[in-house]
Amino acid sequence: MTRYALRVSALAAALGLWQLLTSLNVDLWLRFSQFPTVADVARAFADRVTGPDYWTDLTDSLTRILTGFLLAAVLGMATGVLVARSRLAEDLLGPVLEVIRPIPAIALVPVAILLFPSNEQGIVFITCTAAFFPVLVSTRHAVRALTPVWEEAVLTMGGGRWRILGSVVLPGALPGIFGGLSVGIGVSWICVISAEMISGQYGVGYRTWQDYTVVDYPGVFVGMVTIGVLGWATSTAVELLGRRLTRWLPRTSYVPGARPRPRTLRATATASTAAAPVPTKNETEGARDEHLV
Secondary structure (H helix, E strand, O other): OHHHHHHHHHHHHHHHHHHHHHHOOOEEOEEHHHOOOHHHHHHHHHHHHOOHHHHHHHHHHHHHHHHHHHHHHHHHHHHHHHHHHOHHHHHHHHHHHHHHOOOOHHHHHHHHHHHOOOHHHHHHHHHHHHHHHHHHHHHHHHHHOOOHHHHHHHHHOOOOHHHHHHHHHHHHHHHHHHHHHHHHHHHHHHHHHHHHHHHOOOOHHHHHHHHHHOOOHHHHHHHHHHHHHHHHHHHHHHHHHHHHHOOOOOOOOOOOOOOOOOOHHHHHHHHHHHHOOOOOHHHHHHHHHHHHO
16 A cells, blocks of 8 residues: 555656646746646546547557557567577578568558558558567567477477477467567557557547647647556556466566565575584585595
């Protein structure tokens, strides 16, 4: 409860500072007088929520982001495993992927307009491309980092390639894959909003750009807040899913929202160590000689 209260207090303090600077028209190099106040944004947000356009834009953006992200997750994991496990696939696909990877996904908007018959398909293509490469790279590195002992153990017990893939490769690389998925969902939001601003007809990005063109700055901030909340919600969902699918991992580092585990094993080990008798010099030398023999 203390941690949640601290988070709410930090958010309230940020909003209070925003309201103070904008209501007093503070212009100290940064021109806060041009910004709408928190009250103006809240009123604009209330007006938008009560109208049908807001929910239509929200549905369109979520449909685009989920469709493109799911396609990128499937294609990125499959291509990453293939490139990491096959030298032939690495030689054939590796150069092409490495040439395309540095190109920003938003720079592919003209390609999407020329290639696809509708803007909707082009936006999904841009979103998929944005998330594809983080998932691909994380999967490739995670698969290559697996220890060969696990694969050799499966081969010793008579397992084949598909058994190795299902029992060793995918479970072992899952933590790294979800790291790429977390990065990919954030990049997807950036690119889908930009694509909606350029060639969309509906969506949060399209509506935000339209508000900017008509100088409706409270509406612009409503779009920005909506994008931030949606991005946070989807990233949290991906992280929670990854944490649930990798429950077998030891949680040695700090995990947000997780309860601290009691250190019973450490306390027991400390107590047993303290209670154990200290070996004498002769016992130590005898044990060393026996080990050498």
